[in-house]
Amino acid sequence: MNCIFCNIVSKKVPAKLVYEDSKILAFHDVNPVVSVHILIIPKKHIESAMHLKKEDEQLIGYIFLKIKDIAKNFGCDNGYRIVNNCGKDGGQTVNHLHFHLLGGNSLSWPPG
Numbered sequence: 001m002n003c004i005f006c007n008i009v010s011k012k013v014p015a016k017l018v019y020e021d022s023k024i025l026a027f028h029d030v031n032p033v034v035s036v037h038i039l040i041i042p043k044k045h046i047e048s049a050m051h052l053k054k055e056d057e058q059l060i061g062y063i064f065l066k067i068k069d070i071a072k073n074f075g076c077d078n079g080y081r082i083v084n085n086c087g088k089d090g091g092q093t094v095n096h097l098h099f100h101l102l103g104g105n106s107l108s109w110p111p112g
């Protein structure tokens with residue numbers, strides 16, 4: 001399996017890391033769409049949110065709590081958006097579960 005995010009986890013591909021521990025990795029999106037655009041991924045390869053299993057339940061809660069800390073560290077005190085594109089129709093382009101942390105400025109809704 002040739003997964004770009006697994007290659008970032010294994011350090012075969014460089015990324016601008018923001019946070020790392022035994023379970024997850026966070027790094028700057030290579031193509032930011034807002035001033036704070038960070039991707040948070042589990043180290044374990046999970047293809048998408050559609051592929052989550054019961055055993056992943058705690059991991060997802062863990063990721064959301066870490067996103068909260070990362071957002072605080074990046075000064076997103078007035079709020080931010082967490083995005084998960086899931087599957088082809090959801091616009092997912094990298095098939096390794098990831099959450100976009102978007103912030104740093106006021107975001108419109110619905111997204112333009």
Ligand code: AMP
Binds near residue numbers: 004029031095
């Ligand atoms: P999605 O469309 O939700 O699957 O988002 C995939 C995201 O991964 C896009 O925003 C890309 O810009 C980003 N991306 C792809 N390759 C890399 C990479 N090597 N390093 C950092 N971000 C990447």
